[in-house]
Amino acid sequence: MNVAIVGCGGLGRVHAECYSRIDGVTVVGVCDMDEGAARTVSAMTGAAVYPTYEEMLERSGCDIVSIALPSHLHASFAIRAAAAGKHIVCEKPIALRTEDAEAMIEACDRHGVRLFVGHVVRFFPEYAKVREQIAGGALGRVGVVHAKRAGSHPGDAREWFADDSRSGGVVVDLMIHDLDYLLWTLGDVRSVYAHRIRRDRLDYASATLVFESGAIANVEAQWGYPGPFHTTMEVAGSQGIVRHDSRTSSPLAIRRTVTGESGGPFVEVPQRPELRSPYELELRHFIDCIRDGSEPIVTARDACRALRLAEAVLESASTGRVVYPGSQAKEETR
Template sequence: MKVAIIGCGGLGNVHADSYTAMPDVTVVGVCDLEEAHARAVANKTGAHIYADYDQMLAESGCDIVSIALPSHLHAEFAIRAARAGKHVICEKPIALRSEDAERMVSECEQHGVGLYVGHVVRFFPEYVRVKNQIADGKLGQIGVVHAKRAGGHPGLARSWFANDNLSGGVVVDLMVHDLDFLSWALGEVSSVYAFRQRSEWQDYATATLRFKNGTIANVEAHWGYPGGFHTMLEVAGSSGTVRHDSRNSNSLTIRKAASQQEGARFAEIPQRPETLNPYAKELRHFIECIRTGGQPIVTGRDACRALELALAVVESAETGRVVYPAALSTKGETK
């Protein structure tokens, strides 16, 4: 399989490292507005540098485009790839507006190419174990869930993160991980109530979700946390409780290009010490799905649902009212 990468920042480098470790995958093209970033990725992959995206689509011979651009650009570049007949691997969030996400899904379906969105938490083994325990009934009826992720403000490294119109802010960019996981593990959400507080380099949000199965989930996301990136998950059911806290384990011990580090080029990306980290597992899975036509663990429709939940959180925080996600489809202004 031949892959081209658009966006050579932090996650573009993660994609490049993962692909170069796959013996049956070749990176044939890279493209980035910042030539130094493109050249760094080209040097490690042996790929050709393209200054023009459409030229890369036309001339590189790629089968797949890996999109690691700022979030507001995902829809445009994914649709252009689909129209060129290329499979699309796109970082989360799928887009910043629901109508753009739906267009990405429909364009990929129309042109017969796959759309694979990087909700990488589905590939973290501790989260997979929790999901399986819920599905197997080992925890009984799930009553309450607490989920949290926090880290330095990525806007200190890449300024676009600090602009909601470009990143979606802490909810659409960071909380969306847990919103996707909880939707995957617990099903449909019936209502959302949220609060958000922002200052120059602090962005904090908390949301209470009521699921149709009766579960209540409290979800927190924080940019600007001074103690380093960490995640927490606690699921309490009628038959037991399961907890995960990355600060009490060895699962998240490597910090790459932390945003608090002076002069850092890239936002903080959690890494893992094992040979095949979740990002590599995810990309390998997507490649195999493209090769075999198999159903991916996370679909484009899943990514659309995660975005709708994130937008419901944003709307609730802005209005101070409960939001019912099922009603969003009739409210174009919240999309």
């Protein structure tokens, strides 16, 4: 199975490294506006460098396109890949607007190709274990969830992150991890009330979600945190509490900022001490789904639901009002 990668920044490199460890998968093409970044990934994989995306789609012989571009480009590049008959692995968020996400899904359905979206938190073992405990009834009826993720502002490394029109800001780029996970774990959301503060290199958002089940989740996301990237989660149920804190739960803390040979810094990607990173587990899973036709753990429709919830958070934060996305979320599952 042949893969081409468009976008050779930090996550493009992560994709390249992961694909190189999957039997039967070959990276055959790379493309990036930064030729130096493309040549670095080419040197890692032996893939050809293509000057344009169209040329890569036409000439590389790829079966799959991995899209690791700024978020505002996801929709247009995915739709072009679908029209070329290529399966797609797209980094999260699926798009910046649900209308674009729907257009991506429709294009893939029309051209008979698969669309996978990289909501990688579902592949982190601690998050998978918490969901397993909830689903198995170990915690009883879930009452309250506290979830947080915080780190330095990625705009310090890549300026486009500081532009909401290109990244979606801290809600659509960062908080969406927990929004997707909570939808996956607790089901539909009845109401959203949110706040957001943006000041210089601080982008902070908090949201209170009330689920149809009656559970309440308090979710925080912050760029500009004066310390290492970290995630925390606490789930309180009628029969017990489970807690996760990335700063204390891992026996080995790895924090690495990658700098390319082209001289440009890349956004920090959380690292893990496991033999196989969650990114590799995710990409292996997507490849297996293409090979055997099975449904992925995270579907494109799931990614669209997470984006819709992120939009509700932004609407509440901008209006100061409670937003009720429950009926829309139910419609998405039909």
